[in-house]
Amino acid sequence: MHIEPGVVDGAKIVLSYATAAAAGGLVLKMSWDTIRKDGGVSALAVRSVITTLLVFTFFEVFPHHAVGVSEVHLILGSTLYLMFGAGPAAIGLALGLLMQGVFFAPFDLPQYGMNVTTLLVPLYAMSLIAKRIIPAGTAYKDISYKQALALSTSYQGGIVMWVGFWALYGHGFGAENLAQIAAFGGAYMLVIIIEPIADLGVLALAKSFSGTQDNPMFHNRLHNQAA
Secondary structure, eight states: OOOOTTSSOGGGGHHHHHHHHHHHHHHHHHHHHHHHHSSHHHHHHHHHHHHHHHHHHHHHTSOOEEETTEEEOOOOHHHHHHHHOHHHHHHHHHHHHHHHHHHTOGGGGGGHHHHHHHHHHHHHHHHHHHHHHSOTTOOGGGOOHHHHHHHHHHHHHHHHHHHHHHHHHHHTTOHHHHHHHHHHHHHHHHHHHHHHHHHHHHHHHHHHOGGGTTOTTSOGGGTSOOO
16 A cells, blocks of 8 residues: 555645644544553553564565555554554554655655555544444454454555545546556455455464463453453
8 A cells, every 4th residue: 555656746745744644643542542441551552562563564574566556565454453452553554654664665755644644544444343343242352254354344445545545636537547546446355355364363363372361462352342
């Protein structure tokens, strides 16, 4: 989902600063929820370090390919959310993306505002959807494939929508631009298929490994009902 350099440039890029600021507000809200309801500052800090390192690995080590107006990555946003909670997932996505840009892809830094918006707004939307489709009495380790698919589809679908928005904002509704957006969206369907399987695989490991239960390194909801 890295927006390619040149998709949005000039004065138009100022909009990304505003959307990134709004996304930063969502990060603060999700982080505050973790502090209040799920382990406090120390839990948020520990989980955020873990998610940052994981996101950096996802972006820099996992296979990724440029398709159309952006790159296709296996981000595993729903996996991060289910294992660590919304606040740590949001911080990890923001900092992991920044680390990757600073150390390995400085040409992506001008697009950071767009890319971080594209990652974080769908994460917040997915967290709201999770509250609606996963009953309060269901621990995340026990969710169904249908629920995992709904979370992945909402997150990855949100990413595709934001990438499409940035491409249209930058280059308009020309046939070539629309074709590149369609190519990117089509390629991302593979991620939507793979991610729920990854979610359930990771959750199965957590379910069978007692060390994840009542462990502040992980989201309290992983093994427990909603508070």
